[in-house]
Amino acid sequence: MSSIHSHSKKNQSLTKNQRIVLDLLQNSGEPLKAYFILDSLKKEGLNSPLQVYRALDKLVELGKIHKIESINSFIICNNSNCASNTAFTICERCGKVKEIKNKYLKDSVSDLVKDNQLEITRYNLEFYVLCKSCKIN
Amino acid sequence: MSSIHSHSKKNQSLTKNQRIVLDLLQNSGEPLKAYFILDSLKKEGLNSPLQVYRALDKLVELGKIHKIESINSFIICNNSNCASNTAFTICERCGKVKEIKNKYLKDSVSDLVKDNQLEITRYNLEFYVLCKSCKIN
DNA sequence: ACCTCTAATGTTATACTATTACATATGTAA
DNA sequence: TTACATATGTAATAGTATAACATTAGAGGT
Secondary structure, X not given: OOOOOOXXXXXXXXXXXXXXXXXXXXXXXXXXXXXXXXXXXHHHOOOOHHHHHHHHHHHHHOXXXXXXXXXXXXXXXXXXXXXXXXXXXXXXXXXXXXXXXXXXXXXXXHHHHHHHOOOEEEEEEEEEEOOXXXXXX | OOOOOOOOHHHOOOOHHHHHHHHHHHHHOOOEOHHHHHHHOHHHOOOOHHHHHHHHHHHHHOOOEEEEHHHOEEEXXXXXXXXXXXXXXXXXXXXXXXXXXXXXXXXXXXXXHHHHOOOEEEEEEEEEEOOHHHHHX
């Protein structure tokens, strides 16, 4: 299932470290911590925290992953191009994290920006919730 | 202007450690880091990180201060009763932090909640901005 | 090809942030 | 008073992240 990618100048391919970190986050789908990533990828050749953090930094910069500040974890981006803007729900009971992506949030934020005359460059929104399955049980 | 009876009623129930940490944050008005607080209050008898973190935890729980997750810092609460909900702007250039407090934000969040059928227990919103003075220069 | 510049790598050491564990003390209510 | 919850003090340790330095790999221009 591998395909040949055509890379433009701006869309350069990932390096080995960046790729294996991204792959791990992609396959996991849930937020992972830097040192967990390090442990998981020891066999792939990652030896030091810095290698992980550098890959994570780059991937965040590229908008491919997000950092969830309140739990010091990183998660694959589920939107196509949210850049550095992030909005998550985090279940207070089970810790499950979901990325919020809807037009309504965008509108709310834009309105908020206008209302406060803010020049918002990016945002990080963390909503603590009781998720559906935890609400039932 | 100093008086032995100068403690306001709402802070009476705090313990000594909680009080000196709160006072420092109140007088500072800007976000402070735990170990900075520790250093600042060595002369008041604070000796270990744990003493600081315990005081901070309690003050957060009481809604008197907030933690700003993305900078691992704590700031005095500027609202009267926002409990565990926090919304801040953080200047990307100078690092200045301001707490957002207006009805509009509340409305935006409530609408968002309805729209997503979320049961939000609390939230932490961090908006990175270019503040007014940094915008000028 | 060569040169050059930038970005990424590898490694060690260290800084920064936060909690565990345990013993002791203090405040509050029955 | 007794009992219980909460707060304290202290030491050790866990968890998160970056500094500094030497080296290597890649992309672009000539």
